[in-house]
Amino acid sequence: MIGKGDHCGVFGIGLSPRAAQITHHALYALQHRGQESAGIVAGGEGGVEIHRGMGLVSEVFDADVLGRLARGTDLAVGHVRYSTTGESSLANAQPLLVRYRRGHLALAHNGNLVNAPALREELEREGSIFQTTLDTEVVAHLVARLSDNGPEQALATSLARVRGGYALVALADRKLIGVRDPSGIRPLALGRLGKAFVLASESCAFDTVGAEFLREVGPGEMVVVEGDRLRSLPALPPGRPALCVFEFIYIARPDSNLHGLNVHAVRKELGRRLARAHPVAADIVTGVPDSSISAASGYAEAAGIPYEMGLVKNRYIGRTFIQPCQEARDLGVTLKLNPLRKVVDGRRVVLVDDSIVRGTTSRHIVRLLREAGAREVHLRIASPPYRWPCYFGIDTSSREELVAAERDVEEVRRLVGADSLAYLNLEDLVDGVKAGGLCLACFDGDYPVPVFDAAGGR
């Protein structure tokens, strides 16, 4: 369990007179991808409107704000954020809106650009003044310098200079633009809602707004919506296909589909494989809500052990308790998860979690179950040991933070306090997901794009 919200969600729509309201609804569906801040930029013939705020979508927007965003607008981009780069502050909330020679440019971005620090330094040396610590602002500056070109060309030329994993939606020149990095590390789906086209990090947002899923935006592809027309441009030379496998393991909602595969079904299969590889005598199987429930149900099914709700989640905790620092995470776990004593007391429990990253959350949950009377706690992880930091949009940027980086399974077991611990192996993960072209770098260190700049200019 990485810690709720270690990534971002993006959405875009053009053209619809209800663009702002639809984007607002879509952000609710993408809330699991980030709870620190939310924002919408809506554009029309008369200009643009922006609103961004700290907190959950329900905290950031009210009827007055939505009324202002909706007035005279027919294009919109929205964003929910968890900080992976850049501190948590309103200045760093997205979408980013800048005014340059050709007009307004709004950018909403999910992912990390590994060479953003080097590009920022270069731009600053040449006189650029930055207002945020966002990678996205680097792209905005690069685009602004190419203002003689149209936004599509300027974006493509700018993105050719950046390396990393990203899905980006933009508004400029009355156009909605979506782009994915050359390896397709971060997801971006394309859909249709009546005559309007929609773009979203996950297909579950389409279900929420009643849109039809058309296809995924391809690696390196740019889609441009102008009026009711859609164009596809091969903006960037394709790289090694490498969709983040963590989308399947943890990030995406179970009702989303990626590469044509339902996320819940994939997680359940990972749980089945985990049970077959690492059986244990136990009375009940339980999963860490919400991301591990599917894998836990698969484990229970394959093991023939009843699945029980051993942990209850409090769903009504706002951003105060979901902050990107360790103390807040620990406090958040206690407030968010409560063991069901009636279920676990005196029982041998298989606790299924999707991952162990820092180990602190797992230790905390194991302790909660023991305090509630669990006789034994056997921890089963539906992914391999997380050993390498992610530079593409997940909040683990140093190896020291990763509990399995330098420890073997027995050492991690002792640290988290479980009676036994076992991980899914890499082969079972790859075979279980059944999608080719995955990034597995946090497990095997084989990064699909070079990460030198992110590691301090090595």
Ligand code: SF4
């Ligand atoms: S390193 Fe891991 S978390 Fe990061 S993009 Fe690759 S698979 Fe996803």
